[in-house]
Amino acid sequence: MYDIKWIRENAEIFDSGRARRGLEPLSTQLLAFDDARRAAIGELQRAQERRNAASKEIGAAMKAGDSAKAETLKAEVARIKENWPALEEAERYAIAELDAALAAIPNTPLDEVPDGADENDNVEVARWGEPRAFDFTPKEHFEIGEGLGLMDFETAAKISGARFVVNKGGLARLERALAQFMLDLHTNEHGYMEVSPPLLVRDDAMFGTAQLPKFRDDQFSVTSGRQIVAPPDSTTQEVVPTSEYWLIPTAEVPLTNLVRESILDEAQLPMRMTAGTYCFRAEAGAAGKDTRGMIRQHQFYKVELVSITTPEQSLDEHERMTGCAEKVLQLLELPYRKVVLCTGDMGFASQKTYDLEVWLPGQGRYREISSCSVCGDFQARRMNARYRPSESKGPRFVHTLNGSGVAVGRAMVAVLENYQQADGSVDVPSVLRPYMGGLTRIPS
Numbered sequence: 001m002y003d004i005k006w007i008r009e010n011a012e013i014f015d016s017g018r019a020r021r022g023l024e025p026l027s028t029q030l031l032a033f034d035d036a037r038r039a040a041i042g043e044l045q046r047a048q049e050r051r052n053a054a055s056k057e058i059g060a061a062m063k064a065g066d067s068a069k070a071e072t073l074k075a076e077v078a079r080i081k082e083n084w085p086a087l088e089e090a091e092r093y094a095i096a097e098l099d100a101a102l103a104a105i106p107n108t109p110l111d112e113v114p115d116g117a118d119e120n121d122n123v124e125v126a127r128w129g130e131p132r133a134f135d136f137t138p139k140e141h142f143e144i145g146e147g148l149g150l151m152d153f154e155t156a157a158k159i160s161g162a163r164f165v166v167n168k169g170g171l172a173r174l175e176r177a178l179a180q181f182m183l184d185l186h187t188n189e190h191g192y193m194e195v196s197p198p199l200l201v202r203d204d205a206m207f208g209t210a211q212l213p214k215f216r217d218d219q220f221s222v223t224s225g226r227q228i229v230a231p232p233d234s235t236t237q238e239v240v241p242t243s244e245y246w247l248i249p250t251a252e253v254p255l256t257n258l259v260r261e262s263i264l265d266e267a268q269l270p271m272r273m274t275a276g277t278y279c280f281r282a283e284a285g286a287a288g289k290d291t292r293g294m295i296r297q298h299q300f301y302k303v304e305l306v307s308i309t310t311p312e313q314s315l316d317e318h319e320r321m322t323g324c325a326e327k328v329l330q331l332l333e334l335p336y337r338k339v340v341l342c343t344g345d346m347g348f349a350s351q352k353t354y355d356l357e358v359w360l361p362g363q364g365r366y367r368e369i370s371s372c373s374v375c376g377d378f379q380a381r382r383m384n385a386r387y388r389p390s391e392s393k394g395p396r397f398v399h400t401l402n403g404s405g406v407a408v409g410r411a412m413v414a415v416l417e418n419y420q421q422a423d424g425s426v427d428v429p430s431v432l433r434p435y436m437g438g439l440t441r442i443p444s
Helices: 004-009 011-020 027-063 067-103 141-148 153-159 169-189 203-208 252-259 314-331 378-383 408-418 430-436
Strands: 123-128 220-229 238-247 262-265 271-280 299-309 336-340 352-360 365-374 385-388 399-407
Touching: 004 011, 004 027, 011 027, 027 067, 123 314, 141 169, 141 408, 169 271, 169 299, 169 314, 169 399, 169 408, 169 430, 203 238, 203 252, 203 378, 252 271, 252 299, 252 378, 252 399, 299 314, 299 408, 314 336, 314 352, 314 365, 314 399, 336 365, 352 408, 365 408, 378 385, 378 399, 399 408
Parallel strands: 262 385
Antiparallel strands: 123 336, 220 238, 271 299, 299 399, 336 352, 352 365, 365 399
């Protein structure tokens, strides 16, 4: 979220950043909203000042015995009071109009981010591992899972609908093993603190990390409790929820919001947190994409990485976080490539994003398995998350970063396809065997 004062002072830079994302200039409209906000606030303040002054003048007039003047002043105060609700409403509307406009604006890309229109303009910066040479035609993960009788989309559809899966036996254990391995790696070797956060969050938390309001249609909401109300001047009754929550689309939401509305000490930074949670996404814009298999599910498991830093630390932390996610794939011995997203493909809250794309031999291409982003103070402003520098009196906004470390379901997809055998079985990567009770192959 942007500071309108900064936009006023840097209108050309602001509009240039929008242009790099393929968006129209907006500074003129935003400054007009801000002018209207200032005018509304000023008018209310002037009315308040005049009401206070007139009230004092009434006392002076009555003390001087000038009843006519006192009555005139009383009438003036009454008019101000009568107009007061309209002035307050005008102020609320002007503030809300500006806030809504600012909330819908994506973050400005860093200068080093490559310009481009879409994923075709992303830039590969590194590649690790060599794809395995198969002496048979490799299958896709869902063919392997269904062939083992351990991956059931049909029953999941009966229970929940499309884009769900039931994993059983060795595959259910493999999914659990992957998550435990990742959490142990990030906590024991990478210094992240493990957190078990809520999966249900309020509007403010989703707004803080920028899932709301722009991406409302991509989320799942749930309600708790019901109450019956009768609207004014109505003979009908309406049943409404007593509260509404959002299922988290990623643990980024609760983890980042742990520092909302707080002022940290600089000595606490960088703050590194990790969580393994189920995530829920409506995939509203994914019609026709990845309709088979586990690549794009409504419910999936993911290990998330979140860092809270000072502005000076954030870019180095971005490289470090991405390296932590890469280590997962290296230990699993999964070939991958690292790309920096172009301005037209990067996320709404991101200043710069690295994607890690794992090789899937069944599909014959690389697919995203992790996305690591530095957001600057964009989310911090929405959450009012600050820190107190050791050598400065005034607090500053923190910088926030988030990344997949990594998506567990997609990691299982990659393991199934890269470790598949000609007889339909799947070798268990050596790093996972301690988490699988020593099991070396599925089925055993």
